[in-house]
Amino acid sequence: QQQVKQSPQSLIVQKGGISIINCAYENTAFDYFPWYQQFPGKGPALLIAIRPDVSEKKEGRFTISFNKSAKQFSLHIMDSQPGDSATYFCAATRKGNTPLVFGKGTRLSVIA
């Protein structure tokens, strides 16, 4: 059973455009939703995270939108740049050092 579903699998965006990646979760016990960025040959690195008590969180060009009733959250990358080309994973977990449950990832390519 896939607890976190992520789409699309791949995404091509023009430089300066908006990249949007969507995730849905099933387990209502999840209460922390991070997004990780992974470059080839590297481990995932935390990009931005949100808790369900807010509907949106913005850090620079990156914004998470959260819909608790629909059990969905999304990542928006504004003014996408070629350097943003990477694989993005949404994840979900609970308070404390509980393991992350990852989506399958979205490979983003930003073309000039």
Added chain:
Amino acid sequence: EAGVVQSPRYKIIEKKQPVAFWCNPISGHNTLYWYLQNLGQGPELLIRYENEEAVDDSQLPKDRFSAERLKGVDSTLKIQPAELGDSAVYLCASSPRQGGSYNEQFFGPGTRLTVL
């Protein structure tokens, strides 16, 4: 500050051979995780340690996989014998002391295993 260190970075072995991966977490991080990342997939937890105690190993295939974290610092993950389906990236992550907050997990670069 150094990040999570893993070695080797790459390993190629023939099936039925043993293999071991090593992880040195960030200094002071009590929690250590081993994740398995198959090609085109997200990481999946294999085992989680709190200090030297394995507190979550339900996803570890215990017939061939084993892990240890002696003295609650470095950790080793072993596969014996390796199978073709074990080809993947093995990621180690660490996070600070468990508490009532959400602690970021810091990942190492991983070990890419190829079983021939």
